[in-house]
Amino acid sequence: MEEALVGNVTAGIVRVDDTVRRPTGPWTNAVDALLAHLHAVGFTGAPRPLGRDDRGRQILEYVPGELGDHTGTYSLDELTSIGAFLADLHRATATFVPPPAAAWQQVIPPDGDELVCHHDVAPWNLVRSARGWVLIDWDGAGPGTRLWELAYAAQSMAGMRPDRPLGESAERLRALVDGYGLATAQRPALAALLGRRARAMSDLLRRGARDEVQPWARIHAEDGAYWRDTAALLEAHVQRWTAALM
Known part of the structure; x- marks a missing residue:
C-alpha cells in the first residue's frame, strides 16, 4: 500500500512499507551510484539505493525518524x-x-x-x-x-x-x-x-x-x-x- 509523503517534497514520492519510491530523471543513475558508494564505505548517514520497481521508480530505504x-x-x-x-x-x-x-x-x-x-x-x-x-x-x-x-x-x-x-x-x-x-x-x-x-x-x-x-x-x-x-x-x-x- 502506498502512502504519499507530505511537506516540501517532490511530487510523486511515496512510502511503500520500509521503502521510498521516487520518480526518476536523467540524474537518478548517478545518484544511485553515489548512494551505493556511501553505503560501501560505511557511511550510515544516507538511505541505501534498492534499484527500481515495476513502474520504473527509484527505490530507496525508508529511514524512520x-x-x-x-x-x-x-x-x-x-x-x-x-x-x-x-x-x-x-x-x-x-x-x-x-x-x-x-x-x-x-x-x-x-x-x-x-x-x-x-x-x-x-x-x-x-x-x-x-x-x-x-x-x-x-x-x-x-x-x-x-x-x-x-x-x-x-x-x-x-x-x-x-x-x-x-x-x-x-x-x-x-x-x-x-x-x-x-x-x-x-x-x-x-x-x-x-x-x-x-x-x-x-x-x-x-x-x-x-x-x-x-x-x-x-x-x-x-x-x-x-x-x-x-x-x-x-x-x-x-x-x-x-x-x-x-
Missing part, C-alpha cells in the same frame, strides 16, 4: 554533531568516482568540482534516526565544494535569520563549524560565502516566480522574503561572522 524545520532549533551540542556529520560525509564523497557521462540535477550552478555534494543540507532533509543523523533527498546532488556546501548548511542548520540576535547566530555558526573541523585559514572565506550562498537561493526562487517554474514559484510565495532578508543579513555582517569563527 524526526525531521527538523527551517527555524534552526538545534542545541549547540547538536550543531557541533551536525558539523562533524557533514565532515564525515565529505570524507566519504571525496573518494567517489562518478560513472561515465554522469548527469546531475543542479538548480544552482556549482562553484567548483572539488567533490560531489548533497547541495541541500538543511533541517528539512536531516532525519534524527535511531542510527544517528541521516540525510535524505539526494536528487540535487552533484559537483561542488566543501565551503559552498558548508555555507548553506551552517546558515540553515544554525538558523541564522533576521529575527535571531546576531550574537546568538554567531555562536551557533561557530558550534557547527567547530564540529566540522574547518581549518582556521579557511574560516574568513566561509564567513564571506554565507551571504553569497543565501543570495543564490533567493535568486533561484525569484527566477522561479518570474518564470512560473515549480516548485520554486510556490516556495518563493511562501519563503521568498525569508531568503531575501537572510541573504541581506549575512552579507551585512561578514566581519561579525569572521570574528566569531576566528
Whole structure:
C-alpha cells in the first residue's frame, strides 16, 4: 500500500512499507551510484539505493525518524554533531568516482568540482534516526565544494535569520563549524560565502516566480522574503561572522 509523503517534497514520492519510491530523471543513475558508494564505505548517514520497481521508480530505504524545520532549533551540542556529520560525509564523497557521462540535477550552478555534494543540507532533509543523523533527498546532488556546501548548511542548520540576535547566530555558526573541523585559514572565506550562498537561493526562487517554474514559484510565495532578508543579513555582517569563527 502506498502512502504519499507530505511537506516540501517532490511530487510523486511515496512510502511503500520500509521503502521510498521516487520518480526518476536523467540524474537518478548517478545518484544511485553515489548512494551505493556511501553505503560501501560505511557511511550510515544516507538511505541505501534498492534499484527500481515495476513502474520504473527509484527505490530507496525508508529511514524512520524526526525531521527538523527551517527555524534552526538545534542545541549547540547538536550543531557541533551536525558539523562533524557533514565532515564525515565529505570524507566519504571525496573518494567517489562518478560513472561515465554522469548527469546531475543542479538548480544552482556549482562553484567548483572539488567533490560531489548533497547541495541541500538543511533541517528539512536531516532525519534524527535511531542510527544517528541521516540525510535524505539526494536528487540535487552533484559537483561542488566543501565551503559552498558548508555555507548553506551552517546558515540553515544554525538558523541564522533576521529575527535571531546576531550574537546568538554567531555562536551557533561557530558550534557547527567547530564540529566540522574547518581549518582556521579557511574560516574568513566561509564567513564571506554565507551571504553569497543565501543570495543564490533567493535568486533561484525569484527566477522561479518570474518564470512560473515549480516548485520554486510556490516556495518563493511562501519563503521568498525569508531568503531575501537572510541573504541581506549575512552579507551585512561578514566581519561579525569572521570574528566569531576566528
